[in-house]
Amino acid sequence: MASKETYLGDVQDVNGTTVSITLSKSSLTGFVYIDGQGYRVGQIGSFIRIPIGYNDLFGIVSQVGASAKPENQVESEATGNRWMKIQLIGESQRNGVFQRGLSQYPTIGDEVHLVSEKELKSIYGQPDKPYFVKVGHISNADSIPALIDVNKLVTRHSAVVGTTGSGKSTTVASIINALSDNNRYPSSRIIMLDLHGEYGHALKDKANLYKINADVPKEKEMHIPFWALNFDELCEICFGEFNNEKDKNIVLERVQKYKNSSLAKYPKNGSSVDTLSVDTPIPFSIHNLWHELYLETFGTYYSKQAGRPIDNLAYELDTNGKELKGNPNEGITPIFKNVKNEKDDDEKINYLPGALNLGKHLLLLGSKLRIPRYNFIFRPGEWSPKGDGEVIRDLDSLLKDWIGSDKPATVLDLSGVPPDILQTTIGAVLRILYEALFWARNLSQGGRHRPLLIVMEEAHLYLNDDFKGMASKVVQRIVKEGRKYGIGAMIVSQRPSEINPTILSQCGTFFALRLTNATDRNHITSALPDNLDGLTSMMPILRTGEAIILGEAVKLPMRTFIEPPPKNARPDSQDPVVYDEVPLDESQNPGGWGIPMETNPNYEELIETWRAQSPKINKIIEDK
Amino acid sequence: MQRTSVSSSNVASVGYDPDSSTLEIEFNNGAVYQYFDVNENVYDELIKASSVGGYLATNIKGKYRFSRV
Numbered sequence: 001m002a003s004k005e006t007y008l009g010d011v012q013d014v015n016g017t018t019v020s021i022t023l024s025k026s027s028l029t030g031f032v033y034i035d036g037q038g039y040r041v042g043q044i045g046s047f048i049r050i051p052i053g054y055n056d057l058f059g060i061v062s063q064v065g066a067s068a069k070p071e072n073q074v075e076s077e078a079t080g081n082r083w084m085k086i087q088l089i090g091e092s093q094r095n096g097v098f099q100r101g102l103s104q105y106p107t108i109g110d111e112v113h114l115v116s117e118k119e120l121k122s123i124y125g126q127p128d129k130p131y132f133v134k135v136g137h138i139s140n141a142d143s144i145p146a147l148i149d150v151n152k153l154v155t156r157h158s159a160v161v162g163t164t165g166s167g168k169s170t171t172v173a174s175i176i177n178a179l180s181d182n183n184r185y186p187s188s189r190i191i192m193l194d195l196h197g198e199y200g201h202a203l204k205d206k207a208n209l210y211k212i213n214a215d216v217p218k219e220k221e222m223h224i225p226f227w228a229l230n231f232d233e234l235c236e237i238c239f240g241e242f243n244n245e246k247d248k249n250i251v252l253e254r255v256q257k258y259k260n261s262s263l264a265k266y267p268k269n270g271s272s273v274d275t276l277s278v279d280t281p282i283p284f285s286i287h288n289l290w291h292e293l294y295l296e297t298f299g300t301y302y303s304k305q306a307g308r309p310i311d312n313l314a315y316e317l318d319t320n321g322k323e324l325k326g327n328p329n330e331g332i333t334p335i336f337k338n339v340k341n342e343k344d345d346d347e348k349i350n351y352l353p354g355a356l357n358l359g360k361h362l363l364l365l366g367s368k369l370r371i372p373r374y375n376f377i378f379r380p381g382e383w384s385p386k387g388d389g390e391v392i393r394d395l396d397s398l399l400k401d402w403i404g405s406d407k408p409a410t411v412l413d414l415s416g417v418p419p420d421i422l423q424t425t426i427g428a429v430l431r432i433l434y435e436a437l438f439w440a441r442n443l444s445q446g447g448r449h450r451p452l453l454i455v456m457e458e459a460h461l462y463l464n465d466d467f468k469g470m471a472s473k474v475v476q477r478i479v480k481e482g483r484k485y486g487i488g489a490m491i492v493s494q495r496p497s498e499i500n501p502t503i504l505s506q507c508g509t510f511f512a513l514r515l516t517n518a519t520d521r522n523h524i525t526s527a528l529p530d531n532l533d534g535l536t537s538m539m540p541i542l543r544t545g546e547a548i549i550l551g552e553a554v555k556l557p558m559r560t561f562i563e564p565p566p567k568n569a570r571p572d573s574q575d576p577v578v579y580d581e582v583p584l585d586e587s588q589n590p591g592g593w594g595i596p597m598e599t600n601p602n603y604e605e606l607i608e609t610w611r612a613q614s615p616k617i618n619k620i621i622e623d624k
Numbered sequence: 625m626q627r628t629s630v631s632s633s634n635v636a637s638v639g640y641d642p643d644s645s646t647l648e649i650e651f652n653n654g655a656v657y658q659y660f661d662v663n664e665n666v667y668d669e670l671i672k673a674s675s676v677g678g679y680l681a682t683n684i685k686g687k688y689r690f691s692r693v
Contacts (some may be wrong), residue, residue, distance in 0.1 A: 052657075339656055568654040585681040588634045588651035590659075596686040620693055621625050621641050621648070 005034055008041060008048065009084070011106045013070040017089075019050075019059060020070050023082040032504040033301035045559055046140075047115040048086055050106045056374045057106055058115070058123070059086035060364040060557065067330040081213050086112070089556060098555055117141045123244075123556055128549025131180045135171075139292060139546060146549065146560040150179065153509055153553040154453050154488035157479050160547075161496045161524055166546040171511055171562045172455060172492055173202045177569065179453070180206040180408035186244075189434065191402060192454040192455040193426060197415040198571040202267040205569070207409035208401070211375045212416030213614045215622075220401070222412060223380035226286055228395055229428045230279035230599055231255065233470055238286070238368065239361035247358055254293065258284035263388025266338050281395055283385035286378060290365050291328035292489045295552040296356045303350040314349045328387075330370030337363035339509075373418050377425070399436050402446060403452060416614075423462045427470025430454065434478055438485045447486030454478070454487065460495040472607040490550065509551035514542040615621045632676035634675070640667040645678040647688075 013020040023042065032039045040046075042064045049059040066081035088106075090096040112468065115123075121144050132147040158295070160175075162168045179188050181201075192199060192207070200209045200219065210222035228236060231252060235242070242248040259282040260273055260324035271280055301309040314337040315323035340349040368374045382392040402410050417425050433454065437447030444450065461470040478489050479502075491507060493499055497519045504527040515521050516539075525536045535548055535557050542548065545564060550557035564570060579594045580587040605617045627639035632652075639648040641663075647662040647670075654676050666683060673679035 149689055166671045196637070407690075418688050584685065585675065585678040586633045587677075587681070588653050588655065590657050592650075596689060602689050605691075614692075617691060619646070619660055620691055621644055621646050 005032055006049075006116060008112045008114055009082075009110055011112060012083075015100070017069070017087055018062075018089060019083050019086040019106060020068060021086060022083060026303070032114060034114070034414075035118065037117060037432070039114055041114065042084055043140075044304065045535055047120065047556070049115050051113065052104060052110060053108060055091050055096075057091045057103070057104075058098070058556070059088040059103060060086050061085070062535075062537075068366065075221040076418040092123065103556075108242045112150070117144065120144055124558065130184055133175075133184075134563070135175055135182075135549075136547075136560045139559040141560055142488050142604075146562075148175075148509075148549065148559055150185075151478065152551075153273050154451050154550045155157045155402070155483045155486070156508030157482070157489045157506055157512065158491070158509040158551070158553065159496070159504060159507040159527075160492040160511040160513070161492065161515060161520070162494060162511075162547070163516055164494050164550070165544065165575060166542070166565075167547075167562065168492060168494065168513055169198055169202075170545060170564050171547060172457070172490070172514065173199065173565050173569065173571045174453065174562050175490075175511075175583060176203060177206070177565045178407060182206075182408065187450055188408040188453075189403055189450055192409065192411045193429070193457055194411050194413045195415065195461060199411050199412045200413055201567045201569040202565065203409055203411055205412045208225075208405055208407050209413060210402075211410045211413040212373075213612075215616070219413075220418075221381060222376055223383055223398070224377050224425060224429060225283070225380040225383040225391075225395070225398070226261075226377050227283045227383075227385060228281040228301060228432055230399070230431070233431070235429045236470065237421050237428075238365045239358075240364060242361070243357070245270070247356070248548055250356060250358070251293070252278055253363075253406040254289060255284070256291055258389070262385070265388055266390055268394070271539065273617035283383070283389045283391045283394075285328070285385050285387045286391065287331065287369060289326040289333075290331070290369060291326065291615065293356060294326070294333060294362050294366065296352060297358050297362055298336060299334075299352045300339055300349050303348045308350050313475075326408075329506075331366050333366055337471055352609065369497055373416070374421075378415070395432075403433065403437075408551040411532055423469040424473050424513050426462050427472075427474050430471060434482070434485075434487060435473060437487055445532045447482075450487070451486035451488060451492060455490045455492065457492050459491045459503075460498040463491070463499045465498070465500050471487070472503070475503055476500065479503050483570070496520050496527075499523075501527065505592055507551070509549070509553040510544075512536070512539055512548045514544065516537045566569055626664060628671060630676045635680060636679045638667070638671055638676070647684070648693075656693050657690045659684060659690045660692055662688050679686065 007024060009021045009023040011019055012022050025147060026174060032041055041063060044061055044064060044124055046061050048059050048061060061084055065083065065086035068083035068085040089150060090100040091102055092100055120141060123143050131150050133149055133150050136146045138144040138146055138386045148524045159166055161170055176190055179185060179452050180190060182199045209218045209219040214221040214223050217541055256278045259280065262284045263282050264274055282449045293311065301312045302314050305312040315325055316335040316337050317323055324335040326332045337349050339351060340347065369378055371577055375429065383398065386390050437452055440446030462469055463475055475489060478487055482488060496504060510528060521536065521539055538548065545562050548557060548559050577592045580592050581587050608617050609615050625639040627648060627650055629637045629638035630680050634651045636652045645661050647659040647667055648656060650692055667682045670676060670679050671676055
């Protein structure tokens, strides 16, 4: 039997995986020394070991004291309140290899022992295996690294949850930092959806940063060509809801026609006019489509003239007598003469026969084509199609930029995406990635041979049940099927209760940081892969930067101190300083309530940033 | 903008652009700020000051408007 000093007590009651033990008198001092190191007895969340023959069973302390007593235990003075409740989690053979799951149960009278740091090390530690990545160290044992199995982490999906300020972004940055270590993983592949632009600075050495209104050359301009969207996404972004199926079908048929003629003129490998569907990513001119539909919706024509009505449109004239035909490329609408039907006037003007009923939708799209904020999608740089569908760069170079570049990670900074299309944009980005890697599954750059980890920041904003969002649908598909095609999701959120439960329940690994809200905690507890009430009840009292990691990627649930990335590589999400704690002449903050403000503050520049939709004012001197 | 390293408990380096009167400060935590419309003599005094952090606190912070870059 193991050394006597680790002895805690005996098993009294076994109920499924819950074991109740009584503490022995000698362990009641509360402090035990093993190999010169002190251990406190009965710490919630600490490990215990139950030797059974040649095997050891391991468990976690979940409850200590009088209430840990089995319910129908007869009052007995001898044991009083010296009870402890344990959740069993796994066992190890005598050779020390730890496995999850149990092949046998303990029984009454079995001895229960404390787990010393040396034993813990043999359970947790295999730092020499390159598929384990270190993210920090075990909370009460600095010498034991917290190792995560990269295979399980990526393919079985993961979730990082925690209240604002609990160290979520630092944890994510730390994980990505470790995974994008070029020496160990020379072709790791990570893409991150960064909703608030927090990570650009933190990952600047390891990641390409794509952003709307990019600060070239540090960042690159983000483009998401509208023609890569499928029909539903396109409608969502361009037109909003249709009144009826008929209107939708008219647009569908028209998009198909445009794609057809574009493909006929610029053939692309893999698709032909016969197999083309309205969802196939083929470039076409949305500007021309809009203009054409606009004419057919709002147009008036000279009804007395011979020929087709559409050839006799009654455009209004400008002061020079030129017809105001509008300009499809700039989103400028044509202007038509009013309907005229007077008795003595020979010139009759009427609405087009069978005019389309798409007025509201086309006005909406027209404004989007004009507003620069939507340029990343409707005028996507070199991916902008000309009138006949010609593009300078095709989708392959877009994907190569995102997931095939020389850098292991890519950050898509979505902070500039207009909120009304954010959901759909994210859905579209994820679907583009998913489809590409899914269909390319046999290729060396496909998902099966070079898996992709997609990190989704602030996931509650777009994976919410309340929205009928595209993003939620795609992510459900990724978490359910992505495993087979090498697409892994890491879902990061401060409000897990707002995330679609299907998505959360598919996450195999959880990094649970401090989480105080009870609704959120229950949501997590119910989604956890392990039956560990004791551990999850610790979530409100975790320190900042401390996480409970549990699930498939770790051997045992572990309470971990996440090692923060180097100072210059931390995400930009620190709280603003209201009053700096260090004296003014040592403060690294130029602002805050403790410093008087400048005389005559400049609010012109404040508005400048808002109008420009960019936090950078013109006055800033850029490095050339 | 070229910045000169300074030894200070909070400031890492300081730069100045005379054309636009812009003073650039890099703090030890890596954050870079530009102060606008700062006279050149303020910059000269800043880099010569025995305590850069102290000079910054008394003569620049709260006097000039700034932006993070």
